[in-house]
Amino acid sequence: MKKPILMLFLLLSVTTAFTQQRPATRPNVIIIMADDLDSRQLSCYGGQNLKTIHIDALAADGLKFNHIYTSEAMCVPTRASLFTGLYPVRHGSFQNHKPVYDTLKSVGHYLADLGYRVGLTGKDHSTKPKTVFPFEIVNGFEPNCVAPTDEYSLDGVQEFITRNTRPYCLFVMSINPHTPWTVGDTTEFKADKLILPTNWVDTPITRRQFVRYLAEVRRLDDQVGDITRLLQQTGQDQNTIVVFLGEQGAQFPGAKWNLWDVGQKSSMLVKWPGTVKPRTETDALVQYEDITPTLIELAGGKPIAGLDGRSFLPVLLGKSPKARTYAYGIHNNIPEGNPYPIRSIRDTHYKLILNLAPDQEYYNRFMMNAEQRGRNSVWFSWTDQAASDPEARQITERFVKRPAVEFYDTQADPWELNNLATHPTAQKRIEQYRQELEKWMQQQGDTGAALDVRYTKKTE
Secondary structure (H helix, E strand, C coil), X not given: CCHHHHHHHHHHHHHHHHHHHCCCCCCEEEEEECCCCCHHHCXXXXXXXXXXXXXXXXXXXXXXXXXXXXXXXXXXXXXXHHHHCCCHHHHCCCCCCCCCCCCCCCHHHHHHCCCCEEEEEECCCCCCCCCCCCCEECCCCCCCCCCCCCCCCCHHHHHHHHCCCCCXXXXXXXXXXCCCCCCCCHHHCCHHHCCCCCCCCCCHHHXXXXXXXXXXXXXXXXHHHHHHHHHHHCCCHHHEEEEEECCCCCCCCCCCCCCCHHHHECCEEEECCCCCCCCEEEEEEEEHHXXXXXXXXXXXXXXXXXXXXXXXXXXXXXXXXCCCCCEEEEECCCCCECCCCEEEEECCCEEEEEECCCCCCCCECCCCCHHHCCCCHHHHHHHHHHCXXXXXXXXXXXXXXXXXXXXXXXXXXXXXXXXXXXXXHHHHHHHHHHHHHHHHHHHHCCCHHHHCCCCCCCCC
């Protein structure tokens, strides 16, 4: 080989090696979160009532998580867990609308320390106090989840993502499909054609309300499409990770405010161009507490001591099929009803639920208030039908009167209708799960039923 050619070859080799070793530009992150989404309605998760075009596009371009769970199936605890990386007992929001402890740090601190701008637009639950949640609040999306409208603008989002070259993490928090189900086009859906969840009582009122709910799922899907188009139009799409999160289940009986999977099981899609393989899925078990540790690691940070969550970045990178062994659940019913504490533990196959006050009847004021039958019309249409329909009676009684122990094979019984708690062959496994759950409760400082009491509101 002639010397000039040899020198050129060596130069190119050194340059190529240097380029491959150079760290890639740190990615931006946009996290789009739903509000009370029944993730089973998403067509990429098997839903048959509508085609969620834009959410499905994220699944086609990225990684779908089949086992992501919220630890407490209500808005404030879920969001506090997402932002802090802590389970509810440790961050303080272990009842709905109970504030976090004001001594904590959150993703706003951790990513800012790594040079990121951290913003939030839309539903603003769990953004106070500012000392705990130092988000830049971005105008554009509706912050009030019970607003009768959800008019939004992308101007503030566009300004935030194009402001400068510093990497950013932006939380886009939709209020859809949270009640009152007053937005979206209901004419797309025919009530008599809908496929209802298996654990529902089929009544005309239920179908009419489900139409209104699905119209807001469509509205959510359109918002996802608007955000992804904005990334393309601004040239942000190639270096931006897009994460879609489903939050907890819908405000229908048996879902939100419970620890059955229709309340606790969520959805997560991750699009990361050039890193995450398109059209892939994983059975790795993750919880909302794991998201902040993952963001910290992908931003180049070191693990934060004391967090409950753990990074699932190896799953995103295709280096591991697993993330954690168990997912845990906690429910405290006050202030949304009578004291009715519940705890749970699961893996990807089995689930143990402990009802810590089984002598009481479950009650939720947002769904079962007899003085507001108009607003609670779905539940009372179920109980009215239960008077003459044995199947409806079984569903409603199961909801109100619960045994101390529930144990389910969630692969064979995804709607958790066949309780195996007294089955002889399940006893050894139940004891194993119970020991793990009690160990977790002790580690968390969770006193169980004693935690589900009324607390004095902190004065400002």
